[in-house]
Amino acid sequence: MSPPSMPVLAMAATGAELMKAEAELWCHNFGYLKSVAPRCAIKLGIPNAIHRHGGLASLSELHAAIPIAASKRPCLSRIMAFLAASGLFREEIVPSDGTAAVAEPWYHLTAASRLLVDDDDSTEGRNCVSQLFTSCSSPFYFTASQNLAEWLQEDDGAAASRTPFTMAHGADFYDVVHRDAAFAACFDEAMGSDSRFVLEIVVREYGEVLAGVTSLVDVGGHNGTTARAIAKAFPHVRCSVLDLPRVADAMPADGTVEFVAGDMREFIPPADAVLFKVWMDYGALTNDG
Numbered sequence: 388m389s390p391p392s393m394p395v396l397a398m399a400a401t402g403a404e405l406m407k408a409e410a411e412l413w414c415h416n417f418g419y420l421k422s423v424a425p426r427c428a429i430k431l432g433i434p435n436a437i438h439r440h441g442g443l444a445s446l447s448e449l450h451a452a453i454p455i456a457a458s459k460r461p462c463l464s465r466i467m468a469f470l471a472a473s474g475l476f477r478e479e480i481v482p483s484d485g486t487a488a489v490a491e492p493w494y495h496l497t498a499a500s501r502l503l504v505d506d507d508d509s510t511e512g513r514n515c516v517s518q519l520f521t522s523c524s525s526p527f528y529f530t531a532s533q534n535l536a537e538w539l540q541e542d543d544g545a546a547a548s549r550t551p552f553t554m555a556h557g558a559d560f561y562d563v564v565h566r567d568a569a570f571a572a573c574f575d576e577a578m579g580s581d582s583r584f585v586l587e588i589v590v591r592e593y594g595e596v597l598a599g600v601t602s603l604v605d606v607g608g609h610n611g612t613t614a615r616a617i618a619k620a621f622p623h624v625r626c627s628v629l630d631l632p633r634v635a636d637a638m639p640a641d642g643t644v645e646f647v648a649g650d651m652r653e654f655i656p657p658a659d660a661v662l663f664k665v666w667m668d669y670g671a672l673t674n675d676g
């Protein structure tokens with residue numbers, strides 16, 4: 388078999404090529420800011436503020452709406468410019484009142500940032516995934532990801548019980564959820580917001596997949612947000628949720644869905660349909676896991 392052709396930089400590279408290659412590395416180096424900056428925008432309530440201005444707000448309007456320390460005011464425009472460059476908002480530079488000599492930036496919500504608005508009365512939060520974003524961009528995951536190389540090098544045998552997450556936090560994901568009330572609340576809200584968002588679309592556009600189905604089990608269904616939404620939209624479907632005992636046993640019975648405590652690797656209650664949504668076994672990242 389002949390080897391692939393020689394990579395460009397193995398040959399004599401020009402200064403311009405080297406500079407371009409280094410610029411690419413800078414982008415990778417600070418790539419995490421693409422996740423951190425929207426997290427900052429959500430915390431400051433920027434998507435909500437633009438939404439309250441009808442989906443388009445000027446920098447001055449954002450300054451009036453968002454509490455920023457006086458000494459940091461110039462930084463807001465830099466964060467907004469970064470977010471616009473990464474596609475979260477659309478920036479337009481126009482004169483502020485038609486007469487002003489100095490043009491100022493205006494920011495439009497985009498399809499993505501519209502999903503970060505959590506005070507839209509017309510959708511009652513069903514089209515908002517800001518909690519999901521906040522949870523997934525949390526330091527818990529970021530810290531765990533720093534251990535990836537060490538985890539790949541560490542040979543802990545066939546059990547492969549350690550994950551980058553356990554290396555960082557000394558416990559597996561669900562143990563941390565269990566012991567850290569703030570993280571648990573953040574995780575619950577994240578899963579809830581994703582379930583409401585996805586179910587709204589499923590109910591509206593894909594209801595036919597449940598035609599003829601009379602029972603459904605949501606495997607790893609957590610607090611039952613998804614199963615409850617299905618039971619409400621499709622009353623002919625009897626819904627149950629299978630989850631680990633410490634989750635299922637803690638759920639109060641409300642007559643809408645039945646909670647079954649168990650491990651899916653051992654047992655899945657019989658039903659016409661089995662739903663897996665955002666299921667991750669954070670403890671089984673083995674070769675075949």
Ligand SMILES: C[S@@+](CC[C@H](N)C(=O)[O-])C[C@H]1O[C@@H](n2cnc3c(N)ncnc32)[C@H](O)[C@@H]1O
Binds near residue numbers: 629
């Ligand atoms: C990422 S959450 C997703 C929750 C829900 N499906 C959703 O989309 O909002 C994964 C769920 O799977 C559950 N889980 C993890 N391992 C499980 C197992 N072996 N058997 C049953 N449930 C499990 C967790 O307790 C958690 O509630």
